[in-house]
Amino acid sequence: MSHATHSDKETLMYETNQEMLYHGESHGTKEIWKIFLWLTVITVLDIILYFALEPTMFRNITFVVFGIVKAYLIVGYFMHMKHERTNLALSIIVPVVFILGLIMGLLYEGNFWSTI
């Protein structure tokens, strides 16, 4: 796999390192189609619930939960996050906590605006 044409030894090491960090093994296509099926099923459920249920808080929360499940499937399987090292996964996922803080703060604020 190497195509060593560099003369500088350090550049060679760096480039080689970068290439070796790419794990090129195939996991087959079975899992991909399974995840596609799940994403389709959840989206179809979204549509069914949209027409079957009255717009209530329960329905809205169900949609958000479904959205998070879809996000998990896309990030975990399509973006291979499940196959990455834990420290990479945590570095990307833990900062999302800040988003939760903003959601709580601003939705509370929006609710307050509606009362004045």
Add this chain to the structure above:
Amino acid sequence: MSTHSVASNNSGSVWRGGVSPFNVSYGKLMMWIFLLSDAFTFSSLLIAYGTERFSFSGNLDTPWPMPDMVFNHFPFAHHIHLPLFFVSLMTFILIFSSVTMVLAVEAGHRLSKKEVAKYMFMTIIGGFAFLGCQAWEWSNFIGDGATLSINHFSLTAEGLAYADTLTVGEKYEWSDGLRQVGPGVFSALFFIVTGFHGFHVFSGVVLNVVVYINVLKGTYEKRGHYEMVEKAGLYWHFVDLVWVFVFTFFYLI
């Protein structure tokens, strides 16, 4: 391919240089960091939507519009009440183009140039199909009278009663007194959020075209691996991920 190991004087800790503590290449790690920052941007926009919408809850003078009665168009079905159908179609297009992207990455792992090219091409077609749908959606919204600051889709009390009687697939007609001017921020946020997402889709298509040309030219074949397909793929899946939430907050809720 072999497991990573680079000769270095690193003893014990992965944090002392010579190896990647994350076990991914620089390019892929930075793509993840970029996507995290982009996730913050999109969250801010969607949370702004939530805040505005909450602030109009219970407001009968300038009520928030019902998405049902705004986005109910479908091609070749003029003035027939079909809420959610068109946007569901867009969702499926984007999910499927995500699948073809993942298949391209998988083919890249097997170093199959022909298959990578085939799936990249399908992904690009999916991207253009989505962009076309979004252009149609926008043109309907604008054609119905929306501007960046004007929204006259809010329903009056009679309008709400009319919406209640309307069933899916039925022909509808707007008459005076059913709709009124509501919060302009509804239109503004729709244009900004779907526009910003659409711009991401457009950038993703451009990125995919560049990768596709390089696949055809044999750039990655010479390089010995198709990691660039995977990096472009990460971006493309992120665009799909954002759409999941735009779909949920703008159309479902």
